[in-house]
Amino acid sequence: MFSVIITTLKEPKTLPKAIQSVLRQNLKDDFEVLVVGPGRETENIARNFSKKYTAVRYLKDKRQGKPAALNLAFKQAEGEILVLTDGDVLIGQNSLRHLLQPFKDLNVGAVSGRPVSVNSRETMFGYWSHFLTAAAHQWRLKDNYFPCSGYLYAFRNIVRNIPEKTFAEDGIITSIIRGNNYQVVYAPEAEVYVKYPDNFRDWLKQKIRSTGGYVQKSETNPKKTRTFRQEIKDGLILFFTYPKTVKEFFWTFLLYSARIYLWLMIFWNIKIKNKGFNDIWQRVESTK
Numbered sequence: 282m283f284s285v286i287i288t289t290l291k292e293p294k295t296l297p298k299a300i301q302s303v304l305r306q307n308l309k310d311d312f313e314v315l316v317v318g319p320g321r322e323t324e325n326i327a328r329n330f331s332k333k334y335t336a337v338r339y340l341k342d343k344r345q346g347k348p349a350a351l352n353l354a355f356k357q358a359e360g361e362i363l364v365l366t367d368g369d370v371l372i373g374q375n376s377l378r379h380l381l382q383p384f385k386d387l388n389v390g391a392v393s394g395r396p397v398s399v400n401s402r403e404t405m406f407g408y409w410s411h412f413l414t415a416a417a418h419q420w421r422l423k424d425n426y427f428p429c430s431g432y433l434y435a436f437r438n439i440v441r442n443i444p445e446k447t448f449a450e451d452g453i454i455t456s457i458i459r460g461n462n463y464q465v466v467y468a469p470e471a472e473v474y475v476k477y478p479d480n481f482r483d484w485l486k487q488k489i490r491s492t493g494g495y496v497q498k499s500e501t502n503p504k505k506t507r508t509f510r511q512e513i514k515d516g517l518i519l520f521f522t523y524p525k526t527v528k529e530f531f532w533t534f535l536l537y538s539a540r541i542y543l544w545l546m547i548f549w550n551i552k553i554k555n556k557g558f559n560d561i562w563q564r565v566e567s568t569k
Contacts, residue, residue, distance in 0.1 A: 282311040284360030288350045289318040289368025296368040306377045317354045319344040348445045364435040373472035380435050380471035390463020394433030394471035405532045410477035421467040428452040433473035476568050483567045488543050
């Protein structure tokens with residue numbers, strides 16, 4: 282048996298589609314779907330599904346952030362394998378089968394899926410999302426030490442609790458799995474479709490949170506898997522090979538400039554000002 286945990290916050294338009302994308306998977310295994318989030322609207326959506334699908338359960342969190350919601354779900358989940366995803370993404374057809382297949386190897390402790398951007402490549406921010414997901418894909422293909430993608434990943438049910446003020450819970454969980462002498466592998470066929478920010482304000486909010494989690498001061502912080510120097514080095518090949526037009530080369534240049542600014546903001550907000558969880562974790566409206 283496995284458990285799918287969907288964390289959500291004020292996502293009434295996307296949550297039903299996210300739940301349905303799980304239920305439509307062609308799987309013979311027993312599974313449950315735990316929808317975790319606050320608010321009457323979220324509860325109503327989950328309970329409406331549970332009337333038809335007994336596998337769906339609703340867990341009400343106290344709106345203390347995603348890590349706290351996950352800790353609640355960890356206590357309730359009955360599956361031997363936990364699949365984590367979000368209420369604003371869609372899991373591709375047969376993606377769960379590809380995500381779960383590697384667990385037949387008892388040495389495998391976690392498996393990461395592959396985020397795929399649904400934004401148009403014809404806009405600058407859409408192009409940025411395609412470039413960065415392609416970079417992450419290449420990284421996971423060639424590097425044995427990578428964090429699982431928070432949009433879709435699975436791991437053996439051995440994680441009992443994570444720090445509730447962490448920015449990068451996917452990195453923490455990946456580190457815990459490796460710390461228990463398990464392998465972490467990548468399943469590129471396990472696609473999850475993601476809408477990324479379409480303006481610079483939201484882009485910066487999201488990236489400070491996700492990228493900043495890897496430099497966050499914490500005794501439980503995983504080994505640093507992202508640094509500014511490494512990012513520039515690994516991205517040089519894509520800088521010259523990924524753009525197809527003069528316009529895309531220009532957008533790539535702007536993206537690298539934005540990433541430099543991002544790392545400066547991370548250093549200033551997290552290292553210098555020592556901002557906490559509530560300051561950094563802000564809702565990104567344009568991804569909903």
